[in-house]
Amino acid sequence: MTHPSDAGPSPVLALKGISKSFGAVRALRDVSLELFPGEVHALAGENGAGKSTLIKTLAGVHRPDAGRVLLDGEPVVFHGPGDARDAGIAVIYQEPTLFPDLSIAENIFMGRRPKRALGRIDHKATNAATAALMRRLGVELDPERPARGLSIADQQIVEIAKALSFDARVLIMDEPTAALTGSEVARLFGVVRTLREQGAAVLFISHRLEEIFQICRRVTTLRDGAWIASEPLDGMTEDDLVRRMVGRDLDELYPKQDVEPGRIALSVRRLTREGVFTDVSFDVRQGEIVGLAGLVGAGRTEVARAVFGVDRWDAGEVEVDGRALTNGAPSTAMAAGLALVPEDRRAQGLVMDMSIERNIGLTGLRTTVRAGLVDRGAERSRSLDWAVKLRVKYARIADAVSTLSGGNQQKVVLAKWLATGPKVLIVDEPTRGIDVGTKAEVHRLLGELAADGVAVLMISSDLPEVLGMADRVLVMHEGRLTAEIPRSEATEERVMAAATGRAAA
Amino acid sequence: MPDSLTRAIRWDTVVGALLLVLLLLSFSFVDGFGNALNLSFLIGNTLPIALIALPMTLLVVAGEIDLSVASTAGLSGAVMGKLWNEGMAIETIIPLCLVLGVVCGLVNGLLVTRLGLPSLAVTIGTLAGYRGIAQIVLGSDAVTDFPTQYLDFAAGRIGDSFLPQAFLPFLVLLAVAVVVLHATPFGRSLFAVGASQEAARFAGIRVRRAKLILFTATGFMASLTGVFWALHYASARYDNATGLELSVVAAVLLGGIDFDGGKGTLGGAIAGVFLLGALQNVMSLMNVSAQSQIVVTGVLLVVSVLGPRAARRLAVARAGRQAASTPTSSLRSPS
Numbered sequence: 001m002t003h004p005s006d007a008g009p010s011p012v013l014a015l016k017g018i019s020k021s022f023g024a025v026r027a028l029r030d031v032s033l034e035l036f037p038g039e040v041h042a043l044a045g046e047n048g049a050g051k052s053t054l055i056k057t058l059a060g061v062h063r064p065d066a067g068r069v070l071l072d073g074e075p076v077v078f079h080g081p082g083d084a085r086d087a088g089i090a091v092i093y094q095e096p097t098l099f100p101d102l103s104i105a106e107n108i109f110m111g112r113r114p115k116r117a118l119g120r121i122d123h124k125a126t127n128a129a130t131a132a133l134m135r136r137l138g139v140e141l142d143p144e145r146p147a148r149g150l151s152i153a154d155q156q157i158v159e160i161a162k163a164l165s166f167d168a169r170v171l172i173m174d175e176p177t178a179a180l181t182g183s184e185v186a187r188l189f190g191v192v193r194t195l196r197e198q199g200a201a202v203l204f205i206s207h208r209l210e211e212i213f214q215i216c217r218r219v220t221t222l223r224d225g226a227w228i229a230s231e232p233l234d235g236m237t238e239d240d241l242v243r244r245m246v247g248r249d250l251d252e253l254y255p256k257q258d259v260e261p262g263r264i265a266l267s268v269r270r271l272t273r274e275g276v277f278t279d280v281s282f283d284v285r286q287g288e289i290v291g292l293a294g295l296v297g298a299g300r301t302e303v304a305r306a307v308f309g310v311d312r313w314d315a316g317e318v319e320v321d322g323r324a325l326t327n328g329a330p331s332t333a334m335a336a337g338l339a340l341v342p343e344d345r346r347a348q349g350l351v352m353d354m355s356i357e358r359n360i361g362l363t364g365l366r367t368t369v370r371a372g373l374v375d376r377g378a379e380r381s382r383s384l385d386w387a388v389k390l391r392v393k394y395a396r397i398a399d400a401v402s403t404l405s406g407g408n409q410q411k412v413v414l415a416k417w418l419a420t421g422p423k424v425l426i427v428d429e430p431t432r433g434i435d436v437g438t439k440a441e442v443h444r445l446l447g448e449l450a451a452d453g454v455a456v457l458m459i460s461s462d463l464p465e466v467l468g469m470a471d472r473v474l475v476m477h478e479g480r481l482t483a484e485i486p487r488s489e490a491t492e493e494r495v496m497a498a499a500t501g502r503a504a505a
Numbered sequence: 506m507p508d509s510l511t512r513a514i515r516w517d518t519v520v521g522a523l524l525l526v527l528l529l530l531s532f533s534f535v536d537g538f539g540n541a542l543n544l545s546f547l548i549g550n551t552l553p554i555a556l557i558a559l560p561m562t563l564l565v566v567a568g569e570i571d572l573s574v575a576s577t578a579g580l581s582g583a584v585m586g587k588l589w590n591e592g593m594a595i596e597t598i599i600p601l602c603l604v605l606g607v608v609c610g611l612v613n614g615l616l617v618t619r620l621g622l623p624s625l626a627v628t629i630g631t632l633a634g635y636r637g638i639a640q641i642v643l644g645s646d647a648v649t650d651f652p653t654q655y656l657d658f659a660a661g662r663i664g665d666s667f668l669p670q671a672f673l674p675f676l677v678l679l680a681v682a683v684v685v686l687h688a689t690p691f692g693r694s695l696f697a698v699g700a701s702q703e704a705a706r707f708a709g710i711r712v713r714r715a716k717l718i719l720f721t722a723t724g725f726m727a728s729l730t731g732v733f734w735a736l737h738y739a740s741a742r743y744d745n746a747t748g749l750e751l752s753v754v755a756a757v758l759l760g761g762i763d764f765d766g767g768k769g770t771l772g773g774a775i776a777g778v779f780l781l782g783a784l785q786n787v788m789s790l791m792n793v794s795a796q797s798q799i800v801v802t803g804v805l806l807v808v809s810v811l812g813p814r815a816a817r818r819l820a821v822a823r824a825g826r827q828a829a830s831t832p833t834s835s836l837r838s839p840s
Contacts, residue, residue: 308707310706310707330706330707330708330709331709331710331711333709334709340707342707347701347703347704348703348704348707349704349707350701350704351696351697351700351701351704351705351767352700352701353700353767353768354696354697354700354767358693358696358697361693362694362697362705362708362710363708363709365690365693365694365710366690369690372689373684373688373689374688374689374690374693416708
């Protein structure tokens with residue numbers, strides 16, 4: 001069933017039974033995939049399904065633990081990105097990295113420019129070769145123009161031209177449309193069709209389902225690192241595809257307790273930050289866990305940052321326990337009983353060089369004081385208490401948090417905030433990048449907090465987590481709240497539909 | 506885990522030990538070092554550096570720097586001389602000079618926190634600016650006829666001892682700075698600000714406010730030093746304390762305050778200040794030329810940046826060996 005019915009040519013690139021683990025995390029399990037010349041093939045799956053690992057394996061960044069990569073039917077081993085490139089595999093990333101002060105032509109032929117006698121660089125030949133590449137792609141871009149100031153769409157075109165200059169036969173496009181406007185997407189698709197007609201194989205990744213149906217012929221779906229299906233898109237509906245991506249049973253990973261909601265603890269009214277999110281209103285009650293779902297970039301994190309005060313808002317208001325918060329003032333938000341476990345624990349949640357004790361102590365500097373001075377005894381016992389309560393695994397409380405594993409670092413961030421005794425807890429991707437065991441512990445903790453009357457707002461790209469833990473699910477799409485779904489009606493299909501803007505739920 | 510070992514090679518302890526060794530060697534082998542007069546000179550000449558090093562330490566811990574301190578000190582001295590020539594009472598002049606220092610620090614702080622400019626660039630600018638104003642105010646005059654009791658206080662010793670009279674007020678200020686940095690919520694938050702401004706903000710620390718306070722305090726201490734300098738040397742000139750900022754920064758870094766912010770102790774910084782001061786004193790006694798002294802200071806500055814990093818790497822490597830789990834990077838040449 002992995003073979004298309006009209007399989008005439010042989011695949012240019014094939015993966016057979018690829019597995020890859022990072023520590024205890026099995027990122028890919030027995031994944032197979034075939035790419036045919038002249039084919040645009042979609043790779044679908046939720047965040048964390050293993051798409052990025054698969055791409056990096058194809059690009060030679062990761063080496064698989066098991067399985068084979070076949071190029072024109074021959075097994076190959078990539079020792080690094082250079083090997084993959086030499087084999088004709090090119091990856092176009094969402095945000096290309098060009099040298100801004102070099103011209104388009106210089107970027108494309110970086111390090112291997114045509115030379116004239118005495119090793120002088122032949123500008124004319126470089127520019128002519130670049131112009132020829134642009135003609136092949138059917139795009140108008142001046143080879144001598146500096147890369148600085150090019151739109152992301154144009155930068156991607158330059159990257160594609162660069163790939164062609166390496167005679168790439170396989171192009172992997174990792175969410176190329178995420179930052180493009182409608183007309184830019186149309187032009188990119190024109191280029192992709194041109195490449196297809198010239199016999200290239202394209203692996204296309206996008207969160208926008210309609211694009212997959214628009215440009216791709218077949219789709220391979222991953223879920224939790226496992227291969228689900230490779231099949232023609234003909235005859236499939238978007239709902240079919242979503243079901244492939246998310247369909248699974250929820251289990252003990254989500255020990256949700258039923259709690260009778262109390263008073264409104266967090267009230268957000270018509271909150272707007274220009275160009276980021278618009279007119280966002282919602283409440284979270286005591287004892288409630290409210291999930292905030294949406295695609296990456298939908299504005300969820302930005303709403304949390306503004307509510308907490310790390311960013312300013314342009315309009316609207318926020319109340320915690322009936323107290324209006326000051327715009328752009330995390331210290332007043334904290335005083336009102338708000339806590340935010342941020343998205344990026346290494347940069348935002350923790351001071352990596354600082355000890356566990358001091359990191360947890362940071363949120364208590366104003367409260368564990370005696371006669372205006374930090375009460376070190378109280379600070380240490382507060383930190384120890386919470387580190388023990390959350391079962392952080394560490395050697396000494398004075399060790400730098402950088403010595404801990406990711407899951408334990410996340411527990412320190414949680415400890416740091418739970419130690420403030422918050423009335424409202426916002427957690428942003430609380431279980432991203434941590435192992436399943438710790439994940440279950442974090443979920444149990446969130447459940448217990450809610451049972452104790454804390455209002456929890458949980459931002460997560462992990463749909464099963466949202467459905468497993470949330471009493472209500474809010475969904476954002478392109479900076480707006482598009483749906484509010486009660487637990488009893490929340491399905492992955494409905495959330496995904498609202499998150500991709502397909503239907504107002 | 507080798508708690509005692511990692512502690513033993515902390516850089517501020519190393520500097521303290523070096524200071525002790527230097528003092529012992531100097532007492533034993535350097536002629537003229539141990540007498541009370543020389544020691545009082547040593548301490549008196551080092552006090553301006555020490556005074557400014559107090560706020561500078563807090564500033565560098567918070568990830569910022571102020572290179573305009575010597576110019577602020579010079580400006581304060583110049584204004585003091587000018588107003589004294591105009592016939593104003595010294596009791597009015599000194600508070601005015603301190604207010605001026607606060608304003609100078611506030612300007613630096615506002616430029617850094619409101620406009621988001623790097624403090625290195627801002628204070629190189631005001632280094633030139635404040636010194637220029639000082640020259641406009643006083644021209645090439647030297648004002649020397651300040652009231653005797655003030656001159657005596659700034660230059661005099663406590664009885665026949667080797668301690669300058671100004672040393673006691675300095676000790677009080679040192680104690681205040683130690684408590685502020687190491688024991689108050691404000692001071693403790695500075696370490697987070699310096700190590701990771703982003704994480705500090707997410708912990709509800711008011712980063713910009715903290716930095717503004719530090720720049721203002723630095724301006725205040727710089728002008729206090731300027732007043733002390735003019736009285737101590739009985740000379741208010743526009744070029745007083747020129748180049749002092751480099752000595753302060755060198756001493757603070759030598760004392761183990763990480764230039765990248767987030768690390769260090771005031772004890773280390775003050776040990777660095779007096780190590781540098783003692784070294785200069787000894788070199789003068791041994792008739793080392795002024796030029797060579799500058800070279801030694803420069804070498805020390807480089808060592809001061811290398812030393813703490815090497816000490817930390819060593820600590821990490823030892824901890825790693827003790828843990829005996831994964832192979833750790835040993836002492837590598839810093840990049």
